[in-house]
Amino acid sequence: MADNTTNTADNYLATTRMLDYRHPAIQQLIQQRGWHQQDTRQQIAEVYRFVRDEIRFGYNADDSLRASEVLSDGYGQCNTKGTLLMALLRALGIPARFHGFTIYNELQKGAIPLWMFAFAPARILHSWVEIYYDGRWLEIEGYIIDQPYLQQVQKAFASECEAFSGYGIATPCLQKPQNDWLGGNTYIQKEGIADDYGVYNTPDEFYAAMGTNLRGFKRILYRCLLRHLMNINVRKIRRAGIR
Template identity: 25%
Template sequence: MKSNKPYLQNSYYFDFESDIIQDLIAEYNADSLSSKEKAIGIYTKIRDGWKYDPYSISLSKVNFRASSIASKNSGNCVEKSILLIACLRAINIPARLHLGKVKNHLAVEKLVEKFGSNELTPHGMVNVFINNEWLKMSPAFNATLCEKFNVAPLDFDGENSSYLQQFTSDGNRFMEYTDDYGYFKDVPLTFMENKLKEHYPHIFDTANDVTEFKL
């Protein structure tokens, strides 16, 4: 079996040795907690502690550092995944970034207006290694947002993958994955930039050399 050491490392992006990340995970350093309990706790904290915001786009390296994301009160799916990965690595749980493309089926009017499509890419989630198994989890949609759209929030139980909300509570289609880009041990900024420019060229035609903007 391949070593999981690369998925425990501190890096420029997953800078979990920073004070702000150490403060964030302090309550989960207790030896009395199992890895499963720690993962569930920090997952829920990141999911609900940062509001989901898909309309802020950045190409700046510093904005994808976990410490920078932790200092805000919102983030998109990739940013929240980066923050969660840094926190998991900080408590010695292997974690890595997984990217793909998703299609939303509800409240798509604003998405289409801003992005020209109801598909979002790159969409980020997290792979976490617990009990000798890689599991998927997505901290993107905070519970209050899920309540607004009548969809159950994604809970993580430490034993099963939890990354896709296919349907609302009344059976309407909510979202689906349309492409899978695989996993990465660090943040592939150039890859993500290329995907953004490939799928949303009109945004960058008007943005000129700006590295971050709000749609």
């Protein structure tokens, strides 16, 4: 866990196995988007939007993928999209750290078919990214759900503006989630948090300490079959809505 009394900016900018921002694909993306030429606020806004909307919500093979692997997949969930976001921000010289949690798996209902819950733990490892900007640490979580997917869920539950949990979302108001970065915190699953494991310098440190969500046969089944069925369902919702 991070010790904020001894950490320096370098701790929040370092490259690691997972935060492999020197990878050619990540460097090429940064160059193509011209992010190095922007001021810090614009960099955060553009990188945030990219990870939220161009890296679509979906389920990767493992939480501990490298950032370059998440970029290659083109989709991700809280933990994997967070890894890519951290890597891109650090590559631009913006300090970023990892905050680990668990969430209740019930917020995944709808995104994940009900019969699959027999294979899932009741509490799932979760994380958000914290960014040091304008003299304070910001809590950044709203990047998890891409806008096209979110809009389909909002359309299906058009009258919902109270506590909503489902389809990978847990927010006080589905129609007005705090998921646009306007210089402060963003959230999209915060209301589903169960346990708070605190702040870590890197995701590598967190997963070394906490492991991953599934082990043994369930992990193999998830990697080889279940996540593909989950992603088919998510793509169907994004394309055709909820029926």
